Amino acid sequence: MEGSSTMKVSPRKEAYHVIHKLPPGDTPYVRAKHVQLVQKDPEAAIVLFWKAINAGDRVDSALKDMAVVMKQQDRAEEAIEAIKSFRDRCSKQAQESLDNVLIDLYKKCGRLEEQIELLKQKLRMIYQGEAFNGRPTKTARSHGRKFQVTVRQETSRILGNLGWAYMQQTNYEAAEAVYRKAQMIDPDANKACNLGLCLIKQARYAEARSVLEDVLQGKLCGSDDPKSRNRAEELLHEIEPWQSATVSSVPSGLSLEDAFMEGLDKLMNQLTTPYRSRRLPIFEEISPLRDQLAC
Template identity: 80%
Template sequence: MEGGNKKSPKKGEKEDYHVLHKLPPGDSPYVRAKHMQLVEKDPDAAIVLFWKAINAGDRVDSALKDMAVVMKQQDRAEEAIKAINSFRDRCSKQSQESLDNILIDLYKKCGRLEEQVELLKQKLRMIYQGEAFNGKPTKTARSHGKKFQVTIKQETSRILGNLGWAYMQQTNYRAAEVVYRKAQFIDPDANKACNLGMCLIKQERYPEARSVLEEVLQGKLLGSDDPKSRNRAEELLLELEPWESANLTPALREMSPEDAFAQGLDQLMSQWTTPSRSKRLPIFEEIYPYRDQLAC
């Protein structure tokens, strides 16, 4: 009826509001921070409230991770790194892996390559020693609101890909090649093949580079149908043509690719404590025979 009193909210309206905006229920500092982040779109106010949530002990795991992500979006990555390193001891053991993943992205954004490399190596050590995923063979990940399962094999390849890219930013193309070859042996895909091809080009090993890149165009790898990967492979192959047509002799190298691969694996694992065979993950059982064969 017009002019009458407005209807009182229905019982489930508040719950529906939280679901609609993907907010946790309640009215705590963390909930208000999420409201500022997701509904009001006020990142600075959200960061202040995330700080309050951490200091109040309100969902500290989520508050610290969410605050670091918002800080990164606001170009406050250095501040986010300090916050994680200062408060991660207040977080649960289960959240440490997620915090490491955020730190890796923050180090990358800040250009802190040495710290990025060391943290990636640390994550590889945890996998090798059977400590990743809290000892489980898979973990649940989330992307764009959807959940999916990630295997140890996929995670190992992902971390190796990130490590290879960090080495490339340091212009350490020999180390990057070693890492990318290992990643391709575990779980090959087109993107890492392009990066491996670039490493080989930088070392003037053009025939090897062509062989790797042509696998992308021949559709032999996961992601070969991705236009970005195909375009990148084509661009890298075009870079090869002047060198191949001139029939230039590649620069002399101190060791063969096989020796570099074997030595690189030894260097990456030299400081790792070897666990008992019962704890060593199957993926590393696959790597070691391959390494030994190359070292022969």
């Protein structure tokens, strides 16, 4: 439902729009972006984004941008309700992006249960081959730059967010299971530190030390990041009094609500299996998630 302006723009105005990263034209959405980016008046911009949504002008972008500005203005609860109320006016292509904004809003508001459920929903979509419209990659944007994201990277990112949400609930067994799966498909230093913390919280110090030392030895992507290295060093210092601790046995059979994590096993296998066709293995026809969980 994205609207567009057919007005011709003079070269001078066009250069102005490029400099300020504004869309061309003189529509409600363009005026909202001008107030947001040039006049830097977020409250006025929110009002104009509302007008753009009601006018049907670039509803996909207007709703997302308004929610982001609301979050910046500590109006995250309002932003959540706005997305829930108006996302049915947006295109199918915009839904994934709106989900990402909604996850950030749930996180800011401390609404962990809703955050976890939405993250699980996104994992189910990947499992069922519904993410990225069946393609192996998608184009994402960050700070004005476009880049390609693979299904593997997206799955690991979502698992990382899910693990963090479980940690906020102090459900360290669930968080550990999630981080281990994330590390299977796209290991990095940040998630290794979180996994180490989960193990420390379960008094499994020797296992934690092994995970954290991988960061300091440069074995993982992002190991050269000073933040990750400093965090790994801090966590290792925390467990120094327990250096002689023996490796604790890994819990057998985590009793997570609805046994959701068991349903990710096949997803992990699909992501780590070599290509056998022109499509990613994850997008091959597979049994519904609930059938796998019932096994």
